[in-house]
Amino acid sequence: MNAIRGLWRSAPLVRNVILNKSTLTRPFATATITPIKPIEDVPSAIELDKLYKRVELEMRGIDPAVLLSYSWFCIAAASHLGIEVTKSWALRKAEKERHTLLRCVHIYKKHRVQYEIRTYFRFIHLQRLTGSTCDTFLEYIERNLPEGCALKVTKVECQKIPDHITPPQE
Amino acid sequence: MYLIFCHKSVILNKLIKMSLFIRNYKPGVAYNAQILWRFNSTTAETVKQGEDEEEFRVLDILHKKGKLQKRVNRRADIQPDRSEKMPTDQNWGNVWPGPRSFHPSSVPLPIRQGYVPKGQAPPGKKANAELMKIPNFLHLTPPVVKSQCEALKKFCTSWPKLLNSEEAIEKNYPMEIISSDYCHASPTIRNPLARIVTLRVKLSNLKLDSRARDKFLRLVGDKYDEKTDLVTLTADRCPVRKQNMDYVNYLLTACYHESWTVEDWETDKCLEDMEYYDFDLNPSKKNLVNWYLMSNNEDNNLNDEQVKNFDVSKIPNGVEYKSAVSELFNEGESDLALNKYDTSVRKLLGLPEKKIAN
Numbered sequence: 001m002n003a004i005r006g007l008w009r010s011a012p013l014v015r016n017v018i019l020n021k022s023t024l025t026r027p028f029a030t031a032t033i034t035p036i037k038p039i040e041d042v043p044s045a046i047e048l049d050k051l052y053k054r055v056e057l058e059m060r061g062i063d064p065a066v067l068l069s070y071s072w073f074c075i076a077a078a079s080h081l082g083i084e085v086t087k088s089w090a091l092r093k094a095e096k097e098r099h100t101l102l103r104c105v106h107i108y109k110k111h112r113v114q115y116e117i118r119t120y121f122r123f124i125h126l127q128r129l130t131g132s133t134c135d136t137f138l139e140y141i142e143r144n145l146p147e148g149c150a151l152k153v154t155k156v157e158c159q160k161i162p163d164h165i166t167p168p169q170e
Numbered sequence: 171m172y173l174i175f176c177h178k179s180v181i182l183n184k185l186i187k188m189s190l191f192i193r194n195y196k197p198g199v200a201y202n203a204q205i206l207w208r209f210n211s212t213t214a215e216t217v218k219q220g221e222d223e224e225e226f227r228v229l230d231i232l233h234k235k236g237k238l239q240k241r242v243n244r245r246a247d248i249q250p251d252r253s254e255k256m257p258t259d260q261n262w263g264n265v266w267p268g269p270r271s272f273h274p275s276s277v278p279l280p281i282r283q284g285y286v287p288k289g290q291a292p293p294g295k296k297a298n299a300e301l302m303k304i305p306n307f308l309h310l311t312p313p314v315v316k317s318q319c320e321a322l323k324k325f326c327t328s329w330p331k332l333l334n335s336e337e338a339i340e341k342n343y344p345m346e347i348i349s350s351d352y353c354h355a356s357p358t359i360r361n362p363l364a365r366i367v368t369l370r371v372k373l374s375n376l377k378l379d380s381r382a383r384d385k386f387l388r389l390v391g392d393k394y395d396e397k398t399d400l401v402t403l404t405a406d407r408c409p410v411r412k413q414n415m416d417y418v419n420y421l422l423t424a425c426y427h428e429s430w431t432v433e434d435w436e437t438d439k440c441l442e443d444m445e446y447y448d449f450d451l452n453p454s455k456k457n458l459v460n461w462y463l464m465s466n467n468e469d470n471n472l473n474d475e476q477v478k479n480f481d482v483s484k485i486p487n488g489v490e491y492k493s494a495v496s497e498l499f500n501e502g503e504s505d506l507a508l509n510k511y512d513t514s515v516r517k518l519l520g521l522p523e524k525k526i527a528n
Contacts (some may be wrong), residue, residue: 049327053346069307076312080319081326112377128333133326140322141354144269146305150354158343164423167377168430 050131054086054156057124057141061149064090064120071122072150074141078126081137087125094118253278263314270309272301277308344375347418349411366406367414369422373399376426386429447499449492450478458485487517 055076061067071088078085096116103111129137138153145151183429252275256265265276274295282292283300333339348368352361373394378386387394394401403421405414426465441451449455456477462485463470472480482488494514498507 051333051339051343063304066305067244073307073310073315076315077319080316081323082328107263128329130327130329133328136322136325138351140318144310146269146307147354148305148356150352153351153353155351157347157349158339158422159345159347160343161345161371161375162314162419162423165376165426168381168427 020110050134051158052095052129052131052134052155053127053158055126055129055134055138056154056156057126058152058154059122059124059149060119060152061146062118062120063148064094066146066149067120067122070144070146071124074124077140078124079139083129083133083137084127085124086127087123089123094120109168205495236456251275262311263317266308267426268309269305272298272304272306272308274298274301281328292371340372344371345414346370349415362397365411365414366404367411367418368405369403369418371422373401376401378426378429379431382429389429448495449482451494454495455480456490458482458488458491462488485518487514490514491518 059070061070066092071090075085075088088122096118098114098116100112100114101111103113126137134155142151231285233386254506256278272295274297277295279295281295281301283295283298284293286292293300333342346369348370349366350364352364373383373386376386390401390403393403403418405417405421408417448510456474459472459477459480460470463472482492484489491514494507494511498511512524515521
């Protein structure tokens with residue numbers, strides 16, 4: 001990249017030719033407008049794929065059977081795409097959100113009625129995905145998420161320590 | 171004349187009956203003579219001549235009777251279920267290509283679902299609301315998933331082969347960035363929790379000397395976990411994940427470079443300001459070194475710097491003494507620490523071991 005940039009700096013002639021060419025081809029009608037300086041195209045650095053050390057899927061839903069089928073589907077898709085599945089489990093009991101109300105609206109405080117909302121959970125842990133694999137897989141399983149289910153994906157990306165985290169030079 | 175009239179009335183009767191029948195005819199409902207009897211009140215006169223019906227042949231010029239019979243017999247031909255005509259080697263993915271609620275005549279499976287009292291069979295698949303309520307996975311059968319994954323495989327890349335162990339990953343990519351995505355059915359697709367970003371790095375992977383490390387730990391405070399040696403920085407103050415990511419990186423950079431700067435007042439720290447007991451700085455070491463040199467008849471004019479840098483391991487049992495004294499000061503007095511101090515001093519001075527009184 002530096003070599004290209006060096007060439008760019010050291011060859012004004014070439015650059016002039018390129019720049020002039022763009023101004024010459026400009027149609028006459030726009031010639032009165034001050035010519036826009038063409039942006040020097042900086043060759044973008046090669047974008048490296050991200051590395052995900054671990055991806056944790058948390059599914060929650062109102063029906064344990066649907067969640068089970070969905071986790072089967074996720075694991076099958078992961079195995080077809082060559083993703084390692086480390087763990088897959090479910091909570092033994094559902095999380096219950098309870099509301100206790102008076103059975104009668106205004107009176108009889110002794111007599112209550114209880115309503116509850118049950119939420120079932122399932123977890124799948126995957127490990128060692130590249131960014132493109134992760135995106136593909138997640139897009140696929142999120143599109144096939146059944147009704148009444150929610151999915152939380154926690155991604156642990158591993159990165160190099162940035163270059164500026166070095167002891168200062170005195 | 172009468173005969174003619176009679177004939178006429180019979181024919182009339184027939185015609186009335188027929189028109190009534192045509193009016194009341196509905197396909198699929200069996201024709202029942204009983205339905206008609208209430209209308210006979212309007213033609214009560216002719217009912218009495220019912221016996222005479224057999225005597226006269228009815229002139230059926232237009233063959234209406236036959237036609238009517240035909241129409242009664244002809245019923246809308248109900249097609250058999252699609253599922254009954256399906257070949258066994260069909261491609262199921264083409265029959266059920268996408269998510270859809272259950273449809274009994276498209277699924278060639280003898281499914282039953284529903285709660286019934288004991289001893290009864292659950293209701294079958296037709297007109298079964300239970301089967302339609304639950305989301306089905308008929309569009310995600312194993313062969314379909316496999317073929318779809320084959321098609322998706324070209325977008326995937328494999329994990330680098332050299333990063334095949336936790337240690338290798340830890341060594342080359344020590345920094346962890348943790349974030350969450352949410353997918354759920356709600357009026358909005360955004361979840362505010364998705365903005366939270368966590369940065370995790372092992373302190374030993376940051377290049378810090380002992381002074382900078384001390385300062386870094388003071389700066390990050392309780393974000394450092396001693397047991398795992400991890401520094402965890404979490405940002406949730408900005409509305410967007412990108413901003414939080416930048417902020418977390420900024421925090422790490424700022425803390426790191428701040429820990430390397432030395433302020434003027436940091437040199438003013440003296441022995442009284444120490445937050446822990448450092449054996450090398452304390453008079454105890456000076457006494458030990460002086461005692462050791464005197465007992466070996468060597469010259470005893472070391473300055474403070476030399477005393478500080480004197481290697482305790484040269485003195486027999488010196489290291490043990492050092493650890494015993496440090497422990498006594500740093501962790502407080504306890505029977506264990508005092509006993510350790512006792513034995514180390516006896517060893518250092520060459521005194522006999524403590525006799526345990528019975």
